[in-house]
Amino acid sequence: MxxxxxxxxxxxxxxxxxxxxxxxxxxxxxxxxxxxxxxxxxxxxxxxxxxxxxxxxSRWARRRYLFYTRHSPRVRRAVDFGLRRGRGRGQGRKAAAAAASLTKRKSDPTSPTMPQV
Known part of the structure; x- marks a missing residue:
């Protein structure tokens, strides 16, 4: 090796x-x-x-973070501002797809795959 x-x-x-x-x-x-x-x-x-x-x-921490930012618009705006993400046309769908990909990666060694709801 x-x-x-x-x-x-x-x-x-x-x-x-x-x-x-x-x-x-x-x-x-x-x-x-x-x-x-x-x-x-x-x-x-x-x-x-x-x-x-x-x-x-930690997949659990990522899920909690995504849940919290989805259900708290003020926090989401603050995070987007801090990460300098634009919320222009089409950015919402791209950001949602990127956020969903955080918890759906098959090659993620951190924990078993989550069931789809």
Whole structure:
């Protein structure tokens, strides 16, 4: 087994995935503490890394996030503004298709596939 195959196997393993979720959850409160202490907006970057780790490795967290943004228009507008997504003509369908693809990927190693409702 070559080095890249070993690293790929390690990154896709269940214990490493759980480690990444725990690390992401720990980065969220650390971001708040660093944000209060530091004059620079470093806390926002740390919070982004934490959320990215959690969303990348937890299908449950992605589903909750998508449910919350779909049912809360103010949050959706704030997220779209923060991610600099335009809501122009046709963007709604593209964004909905992209959001739906987050939970329907067959190659996603994080959890078993969800039943379609």
């Amino acid at each position: 070559n080095r890249f195959g070993f690293l790929d196997l390690l990154v896709r393993s269940e214990p490493f995935r759980v480690f990444q979720i725990v690390l992401g959850c720990l980065l969220l409160p650390v971001a708040g503490i660093v944000g209060v202490i530091s004059p620079a907006p470093i806390g926002i970057v740390i919070f982004g890394f934490g959320v990215a780790l959690v969303f990348r490795n």
